[in-house]
Amino acid sequence: MKPLIQKLVETQGPSGYETQIRSVVRAEVEPYANELKVDALGNLIVRKGEGGTDGMKIMLAAHIDEIGVMVTQVDENGFVRFTTLGGVRPYTCVGGRVRFLSGAAGVISMEPLDDLSRVPTFEQLYIDMGYSNSAETPVRVGDVATFDRPFLDLGNRLVAKSLDDRIGVAVLIETLRQIKDTPHQLYFVFSTQEEVGVRGATTAAFGIDPDLGLAVDVTGTGDTPRRTKVRMDVSLGKGPAIKVRDGGMLADRRVVDWMVKGAEKLALPYQMEILEGGSTDARAMQLTRAGIPAGCLSIPCRYVHSPSEMVDFTDVQNAVTLLIELVSHPVIL
Amino acid sequence: MIELLPLLYELISAPGLSGYENGVRPIIEKAWEPFTDQLSTSRLGSLHGLQKGTGGEPRPSIMIAAHMDAIGLMVNAIIDGFLRITAIGGIDVRVLPGQMVTVHGRQELPGMIVPTPARLLPSRAQAGVVPLEYLLVDVGLLPDEVVNLVRVGDTISFAQAPFNTGGETLTGHTLDNRAAVAALTYCLDILHSRPHVWDVWAVATVQEETTYGGALTSAFQLHPSLCVSLDVTFGSEPSSPSHMTFPLGKGPTLGWGPVVHPFLFKTIKELAERLEIPLSTEPAPRYSGTDSDAMLVAAEGIPNVVIGIPLRYMHTPVEMIVLKDVTRAGRLVAEFIVQLDETFMDKLTWED
């Protein structure tokens, strides 16, 4: 599964510009699909299973987009000012490298700061692409880039940009590959524009009109230094996390119980997740049409939205095992 | 007519935080059962009660939404036998220290919210209000017992016991919005013996305090011609600005603003005058802060009206209402529905 993860995280796909990553995912899933389509917002929707009397229409969503930056101005000396796509933080930018969809690259630096004790604002940051004037600089206003950082395999811990949410994408692909039999119509949705407000999942959920929704996404942890600062009981390596709530939704309690029971049946480690900010595609599913029971299976991830996000490989494998178990049997909520 | 005080005691004593409304829903089902032709539950857990109209099919319908969810807290970590907490819904953390609560763990545990003593706080947090991250729940048990009985994600309800004064006022937590659920029940009781042309959907919605998710999805599913929000509004008392509050015991409020259809506003205003039901106008220039904000934009869009019951100290465990305002709100909505005829929607136009 590691080569798949590496391939996914090293492909670009900033929100709204998911063409490259979609084609990589498409190549991986096409052989396993009973039906495949791409909708108006670019969601890649793959159906597996024909359903039956005990079956449901289940939407499984992992977003293929990642955070990035977008050019707002190229100044006369060739320095590039930018805005963000999704929740980029200024303190993870400085000294980092970005790569535009064209392949052009640059480094992010900052103006001299008046107050070194304060984090710079985006207005103080710029991209230096190695050119001296605007005419030579090979980007223009509106061009988008992602952070450029190679995959790092630390053994059981994996580090990369865009593990949010390529690790969820990897879990879905692996589930699709391994699943043998399902009573359900499973809609694997590789969604777009999650980082800018769960937009892809909103239209995908309306189109599919599922009975049940489950997102697979990352969540933060509270296991790093000064742990008492973070009110979060999630740790790397203690199993996939079952979302109870986040900043945008209260997960459906029946879906929570369904996942807890599944994990306990397999004696898999699991954790209960409460995330104070942020949300996932599950929110969009919960509120679609007349509403559906929705929840989220989360992969604990340190340093979310930095160019070096970290997950535990065992957690990832356990998430796949749990997901296969969950969707292989009739669901009684 | 139904006795409102016992119903309200029962309603506000039942748990039912946003997303966890199953504690209160059976009580509402029981209260609505005698007055409705059918009861069902939406996929998110909102309760739908239908009172069929007398008009020919297809009949227009009106949805009356009163949210049944409550604000509260949730366990988000356990440390040395103490529970760390997060809020569900908008809570002023200054009311939390010393508050009695019930932790819905593997069993119901009485607990108390306590601030970390100043001497144990980081220095920058020692002055001023103790932030939520340093408030704990103490259930009086030993750390081992706590870990066995409580897990992250368990909900926590306020445990302030309700009390009334002279059978006229009621004080307690979660009167926002169980007072409106009682008003809706009262409305159904009236309509049960009064012929009405329209179908009436009484809906006890879920998750109003977090996403308006219940109202949004129920309005989509039921597709009513009109929507009414029955909710509470700010009651006058010395700590709140007088220009944004309404006196207790002087009748409900009628919302005015972009969420409310002007024709519905005018109709109800005139109706209240005719019936001599005191009614204040409550301007809401942007949002109404009720389920109507979501119902307005469900599907093709639905005309809305917002009725408020004045309540003091909203979102604290000591909310206070006057019962007369509850019955008046229920009666006003009932009388409005009684006079809806088959042609009402044709009259609902913009006077531009």
Add this chain to the structure above:
Amino acid sequence: MAAMAENYQFPQIGDEQIKLLERLSNACAVSGDEGEVRKIVLSEVRPHADVVNVDALGNVLASRVGSGDNRLKVMLAAHMDEVGLMLINNQGDGIYRFETVGGISASDLAGKAVWIGKDHIPGVIGIKPVHLAHGDSYQKPIDVDDLHIDVGPVAGKEKVGDRATFATTFMRLGPSLRGKALDNRLGVATLIELVKHAPPNIDLQAAFTVQEEIASRGARVAAYAFNPDLAIILDSTPAYDLPAWETDENDRYNTRLGAGPAIYMADSSTLSDPRLIRYMIQTAEENKLPYQLRQPGGGGTDAGVIHKQREGIPSISVSVPGRYHHSPAAIVRLSDWQNTLTLVAAALSHLTPALLASDR
């Protein structure tokens, strides 16, 4: 030789004692208005004491004379009063302004129910809805002047001058007890048991004092009146045994729940008599009772005025540790209460004048 208490049985905490504590905790007795607790105390101690007086300030002074020679006169003091509020102005519409009595924090008041007056009329202390808060106003500490007691817009029997307390009903929580005014109804309940089970080798002088929370006025005159050989003060002391957020270990806990009676060495008003400190520790160890030494520091008890009365009275305080005193409720551990009662009873039962003959 004094009559040693050979057959003396230590008093025990059972359901009956917990029920008495419950009545004491639910009673309202703000400093200066201790009548409701005084009534309970009088009915409990009268059948057992030789002399019972209510003095000019409202203290209950109950004596039990021992038997045998060379009996020490031992004063045991526990204050009956609690912190609370007083209604000071009627603003109409059921709304009153109030002031605090004793060390009660404004940050504990918002959003709480209260009991007013002798009839425990219910009222609430509300706060502006969070929806109406401007900017960061909800992050500013609350001032008492911004708060009101509200009994609802219906005529009631409450009036200006009435006292109010938190409306907290006593409850048992597994190994713990939770209630308002456990500072110091626990001391009162302990002292009632000691009056009922006084060891015969001493003359026991029980002072159930008033106005401790506002300068220990009751204890001052009670100690003068009793003129004892020594005094033991039964009070409640805070346990700050909660997680500390920026250090690995909480080194400022004051006392800890479950670690036994807290023996005072020094607080801001008293340096305990060293002979009594040694004696209490020795008694605890001989009886294999858990005990803890309260971290020396701030705070104070009736000992502060008692030990300076007349020509000086050797004094020590012993407390049941409790979390969250002066808030709507404290949480204490039942085992600490039992061990405190046993420790004091054991200490009393073999007290002789020899103890005070030794050097400080």
